[in-house]
Amino acid sequence: MLLIHCPYCEEKRPELEFRHAGEAHVARPADIANISDAEFAHYFFYRDNPKGVAYERWRHIHGCGRFFNAARDTISDKFLTTYKAGEPKPELVEAANENKAEAQKGNSAK
Amino acid sequence: MSAAGANRIAGAGRLTPANTVRFTFDGRDYTGLEGDTLASALIANDVHLVGRSFKYHRPRGIQTAGPEEPSALVGIRRDAARHVPNIRATVQEIHDGLAAVSQNRWPSLAFDIGAVNDIGSPLFSAGVYYKTFMWPKAAWKHVYEPVIRNAAGLGVAPDQPDPDRYASRYVHCDVLVIGGGVAGLAAALSAAESGAQVILCDENANMGGALRFEGEAKLDGLEGYEWAQQAVDRLSVMDNVRVLQRTTAFGYYAQNFVGLVERVTDHLPAPDPDTPRERLWQVRAKRVIIAAGAIERHMVFANNDRPGIMLASAARMYLNHYGVAVGRKVGVYTANDSAYAAAIDLKKAGVDIPAIVDLRTDPDSGLVEEAKGLGIRVLTGHAVTGAGGKLRVASMTVEPANGGSKAEIIPVDAIVMSAGWTPSVHMYSQSRGKVVWNEESQRFLPGEYPQDAVSVGACNGTDGLQASVTEALAAGETAAKETCPKAKKSGVKITVDGEGKWAGNMVGAGPGAGAGKVMKAFVDFQNDVTAKDIRLAVQEGMHSIEHVKRFTTNGMATDQGKLSNLHGLAIAAEALGRPIPKVGLTTFRPPYTPTTFGAIVGHARGKLFDPTRKTPMHVAEEAAGAVFEDVGQWKRAWYYPRAGEDMHAAVNRECRTVREVAGMFDATTLGKIEVVGPDAAQFLDLLYTNPFMKLGVGKLRYGIMCREDGFIYDDGVVARVAEDRFHVTTTTGGAPRVLHHMEDYLQTEFPHLKVWLTSTSEQWAVIAVQGPKAREIIEPFVEGIDLSNETFPHMSYAEGKVCGVPARVFRMSFTGEAGYEINVPADFGRQVWDAIYERGAPMGMCLYGTETMHVLRAEKGYIIVGQDTDGTVTPHDAGLSWAVGKKKTDFVGIRGLNRPDLTAPGRRQLVGLKVKDGKTVLEEGAQIVANHNQSPPMNIIGWVSSSYWSENCGHPIAMALVEDGFNLMGKTLYVPMPDRVIEVEVRDTVFFDKEGGWIHG
Structure with a gap:
């Protein structure tokens, strides 16, 4: 069971208190009624599914109830950071590069 | 004797x-x-x-x-x-x-x-x-x-x-030490004396690990086992230490979360019934010290599974701990020094040792001399190539390791063997660590640590007692220092005065069990996998160890290949002609040893498996003879059979009574959300397809909620309580996810709106009274609301008092009858329910359950989200286009509804079905075809979503989602069943009171 840091409660709480809520930083288009089919597809259906750093939404549903964002490494399952909804996407260059190197190592071993 | x-x-x-x-x-x-x-x-x-x-x-x-x-x-x-x-x-x-x-x-x-x-x-x-x-x-x-x-x-x-109880505990600690052998004890002592909160667990009944059988070890001047017991005693009395015996660390999960299972009563003759059989410990440790030791390997030779053949360390354990000789004439086959000690101990205890057969040509000369000095014959450079006997080993066949001269058959009644020691890297591997092959010592050892853990002693490949103790003491002190702010120097010193010899190693099949031989030389005893099976797997094209494992099932039994994995790998590597690290080791997964379901489940079974939700009127309904059905966690009154009635008869009576007189229904389980704030109307306008800005105070509106993709997500009636306050109802099952959905939009997409959401599902008891006499029945109880049709028509809302209790009264109907839904604070639900029942029953009113509710609403063509919709149905498909605000510029789903596929012709649309024979009730979920004479697979054009016998109509009724259904009115379609084909005619969905006059009373 993971421990997840809630940026609103400012403490680590067990995963049981949280619910995953999909990819982060996918904003609902302001003029959604008038966007093209392609734009709607990108907004609603297309997701990144990266090997490495994933930006995702979580909700502290059985705690403060707030939605927040997290950066999680999908290889190690480790949370790199969590931050409040509306805050900008943090740059996690170092971790991402490490993971890229790891992934390449994995490929060359095959 | x-x-x-x-x-x-x-x-x-x-x-x-x-x-x-x-x-x-x-x-x-x-x-x-x-x-x-x-x-x-x-x-x-x-x-x-x-x-x-x-x-x-x-x-x-x-x-x-x-x-x-x-x-x-x-x-x-x-x-x-x-x-x-x-x-x-x-x-x-x-x-x-x-x-x-x-x-x-x-x-x-x-x-x-x-x-x-x-x-x-x-x-x-x-x-x-x-x-x-x-x-x-x-x-x-x-x-x-x-x-x-x-x-x-x-x-x-x-x-x-299972009649036993299983307990479950969560616990946090600075340092968790897994394994109570010499390394684990030293690490625990050192961490504990430094001041850390320590948990020490060991899977055996007695701590000490190898000290339980190894006689040579001397620590602090004591015999090894004696030292271990004193160490346990010392730890047990420390306030900052929890010692768990008979406790297996079975799973190592993320962030140093380790599952331990303690066997509490299995060893007791008459356990106290109040004591749990097992206790699950879910430990979150700041640091884990793995001191899991090493596991001896067997030798792979023909018939190496005969009873009486065992590991050398096991024979030594039976002798030195339990005082039991494993045989009277014990042969020894080894590639490792430690088997000598077993032979020597047995010999000294009076057991005949006919020979020590050592695969190595040049073993430790001191050991060889010692054995020979006791009169034991030592054959170096030799192999045991077979075992005689069936139900018990009777002999061993010995040949020079490189073949050549004639085999010698030596009578024995037991064989003890050792191919060396495999470091127990299970916990490390479960922590997602990648083991690294050590060529020199021919073993896999822990590599980098992905979690905050460290291995000490034999599981870390540390050879020698002194080195293990030193390593463990340092690890314990470091762990304390780094996890516990108040840590001090431990001051623990342990002197090592004597130790046994453990060198020597071989992996794979022994001589005589090589390729091309027909025999059973077992690698994995539990799954009956032989050396030949592994070679066959390679020959059949399995080149990855993962494939070899699955093809042969090597290592897949409940023992997880503790003895067999390395041998299997070595044999596969040899057959593949590749070095062992290139072939790779499979991953160890939890549980380390079999773990009971009881321990995992704990108290969460039977009535405690899942919470049960009951409405405030539950007891009254029970007394009235209700049969209940589960709806999510709720218990809902399903129908109220009277003496002699089956479900069918009861439902028919209830359906008739509601339309002829009146019925009372417990609607408490409906989800309820209070939406409050200056922007509440705007918020609902965005969340529902219907317009809400202009809904007047004191009015109700049926609302449909879509997801962005345009499919129906939920529905319910919304009351405008005040300018800035709405009472929203949701489906029974949908309440939590609808609130979650609303919160999501409010917090992340529309945070500029000043709205506050509160779940009030459990705060209100809801009593629905429906039918021609509904008003007459409730009127005397209602204060402050004029119930007349003129001032309180269909789809009105008012606050007042019912039975003296503050109430929110909805004039609404899910039956097509004139009716009221009375919301009172949950604690008063029972008293209002009883009062209305006492007045209504003599007037002919009945209680009705969810089944009757389903039939009555289907007679009116009202949908149930999740029954008549399946996540691919739009409001238009459901015939509810009127509920989609045409003038709205935004709502959740507005763009999704305009996707090409959602506006294309030929979509499945909700229609009514008339069964042509006038009596057959269709099966819900049944498939619909246009032509039943086509050969399978038939072209399915829809399915039956709701189907009932309607006593009020006198014939069966059904709703279905059918391709292009709105344009098929009057057409005949077919429902093929296993035994026959049922003819149906497409019609509209309103089966009863088509003009809709009844609802207005």
Whole structure:
């Protein structure tokens, strides 16, 4: 069971208190009624599914109830950071590069 | 001869001869000693044959003295409900009255019909199931599988509910030490004396690890085992230490979350019923010190599974701890120094050792001389190439390792063996660490640590007692310093005064068990995998160790290949012609040893499996004879049968009564959300397809909620309580996810809106009174609301008092009748319910349940989200276009509804079905076709979503989602069933009171 840091409660709480809520930083288009089919597809259906750093939404549903964002490494399952909804996407260059190197190592071993 | 078995050696071991214990095995009475395992007690009584193997039904004995045991699996029976199969005899402690039975044999252990599998074994080689039983297809299910399942297998599962209790605890600590051998004890002492909060667990009944059998070790001037017990005593009295014996660390999960299972009562003759059988410890440790030790490997040679053949360390454990000789004439086959100590100990105890056969040409000369000095014959550079005997080993065949001269057959009644020691990297590997092959020592060792953990001692490949102690002391102190702010120097010093020899290693098949030989040289005893099977797997094209494993099932038994993995890997590597690290090791996964479902489930079973939600009127409904159905966690009154009525009759009566007089229904389970704030109307306008800005105070509106994709997500009636306050209802099952959905938009997409959401589902009891006499029935109880049609028409809302209780009254209907839904604070629900019932019943009103509610709403064509919709239905498909605000510029789903596929012709649309024969009730979920004469697979054009007998209409009614349904009115379609085809005609969905006049009363 993971421990997840809630940026609103400012403490680590067990995963049981949280619910995953999909990819982060996918904003609902302001003029959604008038966007093209392609734009709607990108907004609603297309997701990144990266090997490495994933930006995702979580909700502290059985705690403060707030939605927040997290950066999680999908290889190690480790949370790199969590931050409040509306805050900008943090740059996690170092971790991402490490993971890229790891992934390449994995490929060359095959 | 001792009372506790012929093989007890006077003066040997640590058990007390006076403390005898009576137990049975396969119905025969035996005597053992307090502290015995079932295995030690059986061997003491000269019983080696304890089971039959999984596939070939070969006779099997006891091969180890610990948790790694692959073969000695038995059923343990305490009473009828407490029969546990597949218990390792080497782990189960005996107690008075313990009853053990052997498994997988018929009619008896000594004579087993299934052993014919052994003779026919060329038919049962690796992968046989994938290849042999493919044809004819149906035979797999009806012939092959039942026969194979019956013949192959282990114990029989109990057929009664488990009467025991299982406890569960969460605990946090600075340092968790896994393993109570010398390294674990040293680490725990050091961490604890430094001030850290420490948990030390060990899976065995006694701590000490290898010190339990190794006589040479001396620590702080004490014999090793004595030192270990004193260390445990010292730890046990410290406030900052929790010592858990008989406790297995079975799973290592993310962020140093480790699952331990403590066996609390299995070793007790008469457990206190208030004591749990097992206790699950879910530990979150700041640091984990893994001190899991090493597991000895067997030698791979022909018939190496005969009862009486076991690991050298096991024989030593039986002698030095339990005082039991494993035989009277014990052969030794080794590639490791530690087997010498077993031979020497046994010899000194008076056991004949005909020969030590050492695969190595140049073993430690000191050991060889010592053995020879005791009169033991030592054959270096030799191999055991076979074992004689069937139910018990009778001889060993010895040949020079490089072949050549003639084989010698040496009579024995036991063989002890050692191919070396495999560091136990299970916990490290489970922590997602990648093991690294050490070429020099020919073993896999922990590499980098992905979690905050460290390995010490034998599991870390640290050789030698002094080195292990030093490493463990340092690890304990470092762990304390780095996890506990108040840590000090530990000051623990341990002097090592003597230690045994453990060098030497071999992996793979021994001489004589190489390629091209026809024999059974077992690699994995529990799954009956031989060296030949692994070579066959490679020959068949399995080049990855993961494929070899799955093809042969090597290492896939409940022992997880603790003995077999490395041998299997080495044999595969040899057959592939690649070095071992290139072939790679499979990943270790939890659980480390079999773990009971009871321990995992804990208290969460039966009534405690899931919370049960009951409405405030539940008891009254029960008293009225309600039959309940589960709707999510809710118990809902389903129907109220009267004497002599079945469900059908009761529902028919309820349906009629509601339309003719009135009915009362418990609608409390509806989800309720209070939406408050200056922007509340705007928020609902965005969340529902309907317009809400202009809904007047005191008015109701039926709303549909979509997701962005345009599909119906939920529906419900919304009341405008005040300018800035709405009372929103949701479906019973949808309440939590609708609130979640609303919160999501409010917090992340529309945070500029000033709105506050509160779940009030449990705060209001909801009593629906429906039918022509509804108003007359409730009128006398209502204060402050004029219920007349003129001032309080259909879809109105008002606050007042009902039975003197503050109430929110909805004039609404899910039946098509004039009706009211009375919301009162939950605590008053029962009293209002009773009052209305007392007045209504003499007037002819009935109570009705969810089934009648379903029928009545279907008569009116009202949908139930989740029954008449399936996540691919738009409001337009459901015939609810009127509920989509045409002038709105935004709402959730506005763009999704305009996607090309959602506006294309030919979508499945909700229609009514008339059954042509006028009496058949269609099956919900039944498929619909346009032409029933087509050959399968037929072109399915829809399915039946709701179907009931309607007593009020006098014929069956149904709704269905049918392709282009709105344009098929009057067309005949077909519902093919297994026994016949049912003809239906497409019609509209309103079956009763088409003009809709009844609703206005």
